[in-house]
Each structure stands twice: as structure tokens, then as C-alpha cells.
Amino acid sequence: MSGNLNYNWRWDKIPNYIFKYHTGREEWFANVLLQGLIITVRVSIYASVLALILGVILGIARCSHNLVVRMLARTYLEILRNIPPLVVIFIFYFFLAEQLIQAMSVEDWSYKVAKMENNYLWEFFCGDMRRFPSLVSGVIVLALFESAFVGEIVRAGIQSIDRGQREAAKSIGMTNFKEMRYIVLPQAMKKIMPPMANQFITLIKDSSIISLISVQELTYKTAELVSSTHMIFEAWLTTAMFYFVICFGLSLFFSKLEPDK
Amino acid sequence: MITKTPIIIFQNVDKYYGNFQALSDISIEVKPSERMVICGPSGSGKSTLIRCINGLESHNYGKLIVDGVEIFEGSKDIIRLRQEIGMVFQQFNLFPHLTVLENLTIGPIKVRKVSKRQAEIMARKYLGRVHIPEQAEKYPSELSGGQQQRVAIARSLCMESKILLFDEPTSALDPEMINEVLDVMVELADTGITMVCVTHEMGFAKKVADTMVFMDEGKIIEVAPPDKFFSKPESARCREFLEQILEH
Numbered sequence: 001m002s003g004n005l006n007y008n009w010r011w012d013k014i015p016n017y018i019f020k021y022h023t024g025r026e027e028w029f030a031n032v033l034l035q036g037l038i039i040t041v042r043v044s045i046y047a048s049v050l051a052l053i054l055g056v057i058l059g060i061a062r063c064s065h066n067l068v069v070r071m072l073a074r075t076y077l078e079i080l081r082n083i084p085p086l087v088v089i090f091i092f093y094f095f096l097a098e099q100l101i102q103a104m105s106v107e108d109w110s111y112k113v114a115k116m117e118n119n120y121l122w123e124f125f126c127g128d129m130r131r132f133p134s135l136v137s138g139v140i141v142l143a144l145f146e147s148a149f150v151g152e153i154v155r156a157g158i159q160s161i162d163r164g165q166r167e168a169a170k171s172i173g174m175t176n177f178k179e180m181r182y183i184v185l186p187q188a189m190k191k192i193m194p195p196m197a198n199q200f201i202t203l204i205k206d207s208s209i210i211s212l213i214s215v216q217e218l219t220y221k222t223a224e225l226v227s228s229t230h231m232i233f234e235a236w237l238t239t240a241m242f243y244f245v246i247c248f249g250l251s252l253f254f255s256k257l258e259p260d261k
Numbered sequence: 262m263i264t265k266t267p268i269i270i271f272q273n274v275d276k277y278y279g280n281f282q283a284l285s286d287i288s289i290e291v292k293p294s295e296r297m298v299i300c301g302p303s304g305s306g307k308s309t310l311i312r313c314i315n316g317l318e319s320h321n322y323g324k325l326i327v328d329g330v331e332i333f334e335g336s337k338d339i340i341r342l343r344q345e346i347g348m349v350f351q352q353f354n355l356f357p358h359l360t361v362l363e364n365l366t367i368g369p370i371k372v373r374k375v376s377k378r379q380a381e382i383m384a385r386k387y388l389g390r391v392h393i394p395e396q397a398e399k400y401p402s403e404l405s406g407g408q409q410q411r412v413a414i415a416r417s418l419c420m421e422s423k424i425l426l427f428d429e430p431t432s433a434l435d436p437e438m439i440n441e442v443l444d445v446m447v448e449l450a451d452t453g454i455t456m457v458c459v460t461h462e463m464g465f466a467k468k469v470a471d472t473m474v475f476m477d478e479g480k481i482i483e484v485a486p487p488d489k490f491f492s493k494p495e496s497a498r499c500r501e502f503l504e505q506i507l508e509h
Contacts, residue, residue: 164350164352164354165356167348167350167354168348168354168355168356169356170315170316170317170343171315171317171343171346171348171350171417172343172344172347172367172368172372172416172417172420173340173341173344173368173373173420174340174368174371174372175340178372182367182371183356187357187358190358
């Protein structure tokens, strides 16, 4: 073992794995790292939307008057909060991918779409349709996991609304649903926005975990690249930079959006 | 002069918070168009009593009938019934994310299913009634306390309810704003709507009340018309209370 790092740096090769010029077709195309990044962004956006929907339902359920509803929501939350994300993801994945997705024959359907002529729209939103089942399980698994935390943010938001607001809503004859929809949630959402933005950034980082269930996002693609080229440091540092730029950029963007205090 | 059947009937109503008895054996009736003022020291249960009427609190024992409908915990009728009962709160409880006009129209539009146009016409009429027609487009936070409370009164009027409940409507106001709210309430009293007010404003009470009620420790101690109530109250406790608040 010498004191010197015995490593042959090949930084010059990296740009080619982001963009590459196809000499035959005479055009630039996105190579593995950028492909992975696009899928990471796609998965993160879809999973956030789904997590937001589930989280709002969960948050409302946590504040329910009904004890059974409240306990179910609490159980869901505590299970997800006290099991490592990786374990959660493996359990959900083998249940979802092996059972649910096959049962719904998503696979056949997506192969059919992949063979269609004008599937640009599908490709734009879902990428390679042959990988669609893995995209779906990745999104669902990530959304289920993050929904627990979104649910807690929503609950805190709902409970921060003054009791008098709810009483005033009731006193003009609103049902529980209308009270939530027109009075409580609009006010809670404003308070929820900053922590929700943070949670979105966390979700982007957490999305690297689903590389372990073969969703071909940035981390997965990087691991692939490393095993075929052995450019360990270059590839991982580039990927780290991608994550950093996106997450830090978003956090700057969100803090701009927040009104001054 | 008041001979109609009562619109609010309490029969031996008890209410507990854990072991603490907030209302004990309350029996009282309010007739349509009657103006009742409830007073008493703090913690005497007067707010609890008034909040039972629209089901914001539920009683444990006894019978409570409002507008011909019996109220009990978990009753489905209570939501429909609340459309007939307006309530004005001590802390105003206006919806801060809505403009004044939206505060007034959200009930009629979302609950009574009135058209938006119709609701706005009505809202502007009632804003005029509480003397702030020019504030319709503002947000509650841009108004003074007195103005906010008048918006809150207009909000309950917009539901065109049969009964108006006031839960210490002037207690959170700066002294110079109390009169503008009381003036509106005096004007309302002349319209024939049934009013139940919890208040310490004895000048207001003398002016509008048909019936005075004095409560202490969760019980109704005295019920009397205002002239008798203020000149020669029967119970010693009521006399003491009146001396204390009328002293200054």
C-alpha cells in the first residue's frame, strides 16, 4: 500500500455518458446517466403527486372523529415510520410487482403500447414502455413510503387551524366534508407548503433506493456504468453532482417562493 | 304578548366535562321572537348553555328541543338545523383566507345552494345593515375588531336563520368599538328574530331583553323580565353580581 492513490482518472470519458453523438443517425442522444436522471425526475414527480393524494387522505384520517379510522391511519403511519425504507420497499415491491402488477396484466398492456406506431406521448410520460411495470412499482412503492410523512405534515397543518374556524364553519351548517374542503384545508395548505417542499426534495433523494428494485433511474444507471467501465469515482461523483444540483436548486427555488417573514 | 310555542326548550339538561358538571338541571324555554340575555360570572356555564343550542357542545342528560327537533349527540338533524341558527362568537372567527364578501356568501352558496349572484346581492344588503357596505372586497385582517364582529353578524344574517346566538360578542373588543357592535344588535332586536345573548353589557340588556337569565355554577338562578331583574332581583347571588358589574 503506497500513500498515493493508485487510480487512473478518466474524466474525459464522462461527458459521453451524458450526451453522445450518434454517428450513424447524425444526432445527439441522451446516454445512460442522462437517461437515468430523466427517469429519476419522472419517478419523483409521479410519486410526489401520488404521495400528496395519499398523504392528504391519511392526514385527514388522522384527525377523524371516528376512532377506527384514526387507529388505522396511525397504524399505517407507525409501521412505515419504524421500518427502514429499504425493507419497506422490498416488501411492497414483492407484493406489488409479483402479485398486483401481474394480476392487472400491466405487462401485456405496456408491451402492446410499446409496439404501437404513434406512442410518442406514452414514451414522453413513461419512457420505454417495456420498462413500464418497473416504473409503476417504483412510483407506487416510493409514494406509499413518502405518504406517511406527507400525512404527518398534513395532520400538523390541519391541527394548527384554530378551533373557532371549525366551529364557525359548523355554525353556518357545513358538513364535516365542506368544513374541511372550504375552510380548514385551504388555510392548512398555506402552512403546509414549506415542509411539503422539503419533503419533495427528500423524496428525490429517497428515490435512489428504488434502484434496488431495478427501476432504471440515476443510481441504477450509475451502478451499471461503474460495473462496465470501472470509472468508480467519476461516475459516482457525477451522479452526486446531479442530485445535488437538482435538490439544492429546488430548495433555493422554494425558499424564494416563500413569503418573507 | 308572547304566546306561541317555544322554539328552544331545555328540560332538565345536564352537561359534564369529565367529573366537572358544567350545566346542572337546566330547564328553560325561549319563544319565537323572544330576546333573552344570559349573564353570570365566568365559568357559570352560560357559554356552554348557548353552545348546546346549536350542538357545538352536546349535553349528557335531559332533553333539548330546538325548532321542533330534539338534539342529541351524533344526531344527523343537527347539521340541517344549524342553518336555522346563526352564531356570533367572542373571537369573531371570520375565515381569514376569504374576503368579507366571500365570508358572507360561502354559507348561502355551499350550504343553502343559493346562486352566487343571489348570494352576493344578499351579502351586500346585510353589509349595509351592519353599516360597512364599503368593506366587501377587503380581507378580515384589514378590518378593526368592531368591523370584524359586524361582518360576523352579517355572516349569520346571510343564512337567514330563525335564531341568532351571541356568545359574548363584545368581550374581545376594544372599549371604543363596543358600541358600534351593540348598536347593530339593538337594530337586529327590532326585526323580530329570536335572540339569545350571553353578555355583560347590561345597558344593552336593559334596552332589548324580554327575559333576563342569571346563571351561577352551572345552574339557572334567576329568570325575570328586565325591569324586575334589575330593580329587585330575588336571589342574593344575583344581587351581588349585579352590584359588582353595575358599580363602575
